[in-house]
Amino acid sequence: MVELAARAILTETEHGTVLLDEHTGRYWMTNGTGATVLRSFAAGGTVLEAAAALCASNTGVNMDDAERDVTALFEQLRRGGLVLP
Template identity: 40%
Template sequence: MPLRLHPDVTMAVTDDGAVLLHQRTGRYWQLNNTGVLVLRGLLDGDSPEQTADALVDRHRADLADARRDVSALVDGLRAAQLLREV
């Protein structure tokens, strides 16, 4: 399931992560650096499972926790209409 930012969403990278702004609604989300790592993996075509595996490799996180966190981020971004399937 390839994912993309909604067409009305812009992303601005900051020193602390990134900000996603939905230009039509005016709502925004702030992501920390780990959230940006997850989002970039997903936008580059990695599956949520591959993205979770990358978190485990990079941060030595627990795999079950990483998968749950990636899923929660995807669900939250979809609910906010910031992210969609292609």
């Protein structure tokens, strides 16, 4: 289960989401694909569940590629302190 850190604020935008780190003021803008993953994380989903959601929302994305991409995003967010494993 992945959880957004308390300092992370997720906001929907017209084209995706913005994830704000309240402690540093840094933010990450995502497109619709990233938004799907972040919504899954915000709901307490796992990396595999986020990858499955990505596959369901994008025709042509296979599970192996989705899992690799979601894992990479998760690792970036974890290093930044924005998600908790």
